[in-house]
Amino acid sequence: MDLNKNKPEAAPARRRYVTTRRLDRIFVELAKVYRFNARFFKEVWFPPYEFREIIKQCYEIGVRSLPLISLTGFIIGIVFTNQSRPSLADFGATSLLPALISVAIIRAIGPLVTALIAAGRVGSAIGAELGSMRVTEQIDAMEVSATNPFKFLVVTRVLASTLMIPALTMFTTLVSLLGGYLNVHQNELTSLSVFFYQVFDAITFLDIIASSVKSVIFGFTIGMVGCYKGYNSSKGTEGVGKAANSSVVTAMFLIFIEELLIMQVINTIRAF
Amino acid sequence: MEAKRINPNIDRSEKVITIRGLKKAFDDFEVLRGVDLDLYKGENLVVLGRSGTGKSVLIKIISGLLQADEGTVNVLGKEVSGLKPREMDALRLKIGFSFQNSALYDSMTVRENLEFPLERHAKHMTVAEREDTIQYVLEAVGLLQAINQMPSELSGGQRKRIGIARTLILKPDIMLYDEPTAGLDPITCIEINSLINEVQEKFNTSSIIITHDLTCARAVGDRIVMLLDGQFQREGTFDEVFESNDERVQSFYNYNFID
Numbered sequence: 088m089d090l091n092k093n094k095p096e097a098a099p100a101r102r103r104y105v106t107t108r109r110l111d112r113i114f115v116e117l118a119k120v121y122r123f124n125a126r127f128f129k130e131v132w133f134p135p136y137e138f139r140e141i142i143k144q145c146y147e148i149g150v151r152s153l154p155l156i157s158l159t160g161f162i163i164g165i166v167f168t169n170q171s172r173p174s175l176a177d178f179g180a181t182s183l184l185p186a187l188i189s190v191a192i193i194r195a196i197g198p199l200v201t202a203l204i205a206a207g208r209v210g211s212a213i214g215a216e217l218g219s220m221r222v223t224e225q226i227d228a229m230e231v232s233a234t235n236p237f238k239f240l241v242v243t244r245v246l247a248s249t250l251m252i253p254a255l256t257m258f259t260t261l262v263s264l265l266g267g268y269l270n271v272h273q274n275e276l277t278s279l280s281v282f283f284y285q286v287f288d289a290i291t292f293l294d295i296i297a298s299s300v301k302s303v304i305f306g307f308t309i310g311m312v313g314c315y316k317g318y319n320s321s322k323g324t325e326g327v328g329k330a331a332n333s334s335v336v337t338a339m340f341l342i343f344i345e346e347l348l349i350m351q352v353i354n355t356i357r358a359f
Numbered sequence: 360m361e362a363k364r365i366n367p368n369i370d371r372s373e374k375v376i377t378i379r380g381l382k383k384a385f386d387d388f389e390v391l392r393g394v395d396l397d398l399y400k401g402e403n404l405v406v407l408g409r410s411g412t413g414k415s416v417l418i419k420i421i422s423g424l425l426q427a428d429e430g431t432v433n434v435l436g437k438e439v440s441g442l443k444p445r446e447m448d449a450l451r452l453k454i455g456f457s458f459q460n461s462a463l464y465d466s467m468t469v470r471e472n473l474e475f476p477l478e479r480h481a482k483h484m485t486v487a488e489r490e491d492t493i494q495y496v497l498e499a500v501g502l503l504q505a506i507n508q509m510p511s512e513l514s515g516g517q518r519k520r521i522g523i524a525r526t527l528i529l530k531p532d533i534m535l536y537d538e539p540t541a542g543l544d545p546i547t548c549i550e551i552n553s554l555i556n557e558v559q560e561k562f563n564t565s566s567i568i569i570t571h572d573l574t575c576a577r578a579v580g581d582r583i584v585m586l587l588d589g590q591f592q593r594e595g596t597f598d599e600v601f602e603s604n605d606e607r608v609q610s611f612y613n614y615n616f617i618d
């Protein structure tokens with residue numbers, strides 16, 4: 088017997104837009120991104136606030152990233168210091184090492200490395216989690232039980248990541264400086280107090296503010312990209328992998344762009 | 360074969376869901392092409408149909424997860440498409456939706472899954488009352504021992520029953536079951552069927568049960584409709600529907616009972 092005869096007709100091939108299809112899609116996507124962000128800023132102010140979930144996410148994002156971030160920060164501190172020494176040694180200026188690494192680490196390396204590692208660890212986790220919740224209809228289930236899934240899942244995660252990435256950045260910066268100190272101490276026999284005196288002498292208040300603002304923006308980006316990709320992930324298990332993957336790639340890409348833009352802005356401010 | 364079902368609770372004078380001329384298309388693919396449906400109070404309505412005919416789409420529209428393109432969907436006296444988010448939420452509290460693949464929150468234990476709706480919508484309850492409610496629905500689905508397990512540790516049938524428990528916990532007026540018995544062994548199927556009937560009796564719910572399992576349809580359905588080509592084409596009791604000479608209905612029947 089013919090098993091196919093009662094099948095609903097297949098969809099006719101969609102050929103409506105041939106040339107403009109890709110361009111269309113970019114604009115549709117941009118509009119979706121805009122709406123997603125706008126919804127976040129609309130919903131973040133109103134109750135219910137889901138404090139428990141925020142704290143849980145802060146723990147997931149902040150505390151659980153600590154081991155990886157500490158190790159990476161520490162090693163980068165050592166390596167960066169070690170590799171910078173020869174160029175300063177040529178001028179007999181190795182005494183400037185603490186100042187050099189302090190500026191580099193606090194202004195750029197600390198925030199950037201933290202953000203990139205978090206994009207890999209946190210961004211992919213958020214993307215995969217929300218993606219699988221979308222695919223297995225858990226997000227729909229929340230919605231039909233009259234709970235706002237956007238508030239429970241997206242707002243909490245974006246807030247947690249916006250809060251925790253700056254905290255992690257401070258921590259990474261400190262650990263990197265410590266790594267730098269160990270290397271300097273070993274080679275130039277500088278004491279801890281002298282090292283940190285030079286470190287803080289080299290940086291300004293603006294540096295610290297700029298780094299903090301930057302890491303807040305990075306944190307927001309990582310949370311937002313992960314949530315957007317996961318929340319809107321396509322159906323099927325394949326969608327989950329895609330969501331996780333593109334969360335990382337997109338977040339990293341945006342972080343570099345933001346880094347460049349912020350650097351320009353800070354330089355303009357510094358010039359005043 | 361199970362005994363034919365006789366349900367004394369149906370109140371034909373009160374409609375809880377009324378749908379007229381419902382249409383829904385995805386891109387160019389028309390899934391629903393003018394569905395009319397009435398659900399009476401206390402009734403178990405079974406919707407039969409082949410895979411991909413839009414059964415899930417239908418109940419997703421009823422619960423507001425998808426938007427209809429055309430037609431009216433009236434649930435408990437409210438027009439679904441015109442509701443503000445807050446009104447929609449109020450309506451959703453009266454609708455229980457049991458998903459095709461259970462949709463349990465897999466980062467939470469069974470207890471937390473059940474607490475989740477309670478914490479948000481039964482704020483007046485004391486901790487003890489909540490605990491009682493959780494125990495009560497778990498007993499109703501016969502899975503009290505699973506209370507501290509994670510969804511990943513449960514079997515498909517158990518997950519389904521927890522899913523039903525989670526939708527029952529807010530005492531909905533309407534239950535929507537999406538393929539409650541799909542993929543389960545015959546004995547678990549029978550258990551789920553009697554669970555659906557028990558739920559109807561205990562909570563006096565009106566239900567739409569979506570299935571392509573005729574044993575289930577016969578066991579729980581007070582009335583049966585068949586979704587064919589995007590419309591409801593046969594309606595009546597189980598026997599009335601399958602008396603039809605329509606070839607598509609017959610093949611549906613024959614394939615279900617191949618011995």
Ligand SMILES: Nc1ncnc2c1ncn2[C@@H]1O[C@H](COP(=O)(O)OP(=O)(O)OP(=O)(O)O)[C@@H](O)[C@H]1O
Binds near residue numbers: 390408410413417
């Ligand atoms: N969100 C969606 N986007 C696009 N197409 C969809 C969507 N949801 C459903 N469809 C399409 O609508 C049709 C009906 O889907 P539906 O899930 O309602 O089938 P069903 O009758 O429940 O089948 P099954 O018995 O296999 O669950 C399918 O062809 C599907 O491809």
Ligand SMILES: [Mg+2]
Binds near residue numbers: 414415416459537538
């Ligand atoms: Mg379905």
